[in-house]
Amino acid sequence: MPSLGFSIAAAWLLTIEIPSVMGTAKGRIISISILGIIAILFSVKTISRNLDWENNFTLFTHDVEISANSAKANAAAGAQWLEKAIEMKNETQRRILAGRSITYLRKALQIYPKYRVASRDIGTAHFFAGSPIDSVIFYYDKTISLERMELLVYKNITKFIYIEPDIDRRISILEHYNSIYGGVYELNYKLGNLYGRKKGDFQKAAYYFEIAVRLRPKSVEALANLGIAYLGMGQKEKARQAWQKALSIKPEDMQIQENLRKLESEVQQEKEAGTL
Missing domain, CATH: 1.25.40.10 (Tetratricopeptide repeat domain)
Known part of the structure; x- marks a missing residue:
């Protein structure tokens, strides 16, 4: 290690060689002066590096x-x-x-x-x-x-x-990464949203939201959207179950409450109409 060798040589020079050549008193003064200069130079270097x-x-x-x-x-x-x-x-x-x-x-x-x-x-x-x-x-x-x-x-x-402005291209990109990463909530949730909200393909939307719910069972957002996808497919009982589960997690969600109320009212009307 060059730095270690330099340090040993410098210590020998300052403590032994200079005092022996110049005389003890004078040599000590020179050695102290040299040490002071070295300390100042290293201090300047340290301060400069500290700025970095x-x-x-x-x-x-x-x-x-x-x-x-x-x-x-x-x-x-x-x-x-x-x-x-x-x-x-x-x-x-x-x-x-x-x-x-x-x-x-x-x-x-x-x-x-x-x-x-x-x-x-x-x-x-x-x-x-x-x-x-x-x-x-x-x-x-x-x-x-x-x-x-x-x-x-x-x-x-x-x-x-x-x-990416093209919806089909968005879906293609997300499906590409979904095929690589497999069971990732964010990718499946995003795909469910794109298929449901942008393409109106509720069957595909339900497929991805079901995966999202399996990956994150307490996701109110995934359950709420799964209910919408089921409703779009005409599967009202599954929609009701999804929304009820969402409300069991977040009972104060006003939108899900409203969705469930409308669905139950619609089902009740259909039952009453069937008895006429």
Whole structure:
């Protein structure tokens, strides 16, 4: 270790060699003076470095200037710019900051193409930069090829999917990730909503809401929407059961109460009409 060797040599020089050559008293003065200068220089260096350590942003963006060809340094700087972009309220500024993030993350991937975190972050950065969803998907799929169960991918996709204007394309994307991740509540719930509310396909909606309820039995939202899907299929008893279960979890939900009241009133009217 060069630093250890330097320290030993410096200690020998200051405590033994200089006093023996210059005389004990004079040598001590010179040694103390040299030590003082060294202490001042290291203090200046420490203070300078502390400014870089003020927060992660200044630290990592400074380090990438020093280690420009480091995949890790570029990925870290890209992550910090992405964090700034996410925090930014102004959309134009957010896109600019996300663009800076992409620059560093792209370089990290050029240096090390299998950098999983950089692949994931650049996909997210493309969303905040206002890129088409295909750019997001490209890097998210690359991330999954490196680590299949990267959880942030499906969590982000369910949040970012709205930027795709075509409903069928939205469904196709979500079904793609659902086939990869399998039993994930968010994906199945989102698919149920798209099929039910956007496509009017209540059978498919019920299929995905049933899975969502199995995955999260106490989800009032999934149960409420499952009831709507059942009703759309004409399965009134199943709709009633779904809403009753939802109310057993959240009895104060006014909308579900109203849905159930209307359904029971309708069923009662049908019974009365059948007796005439």
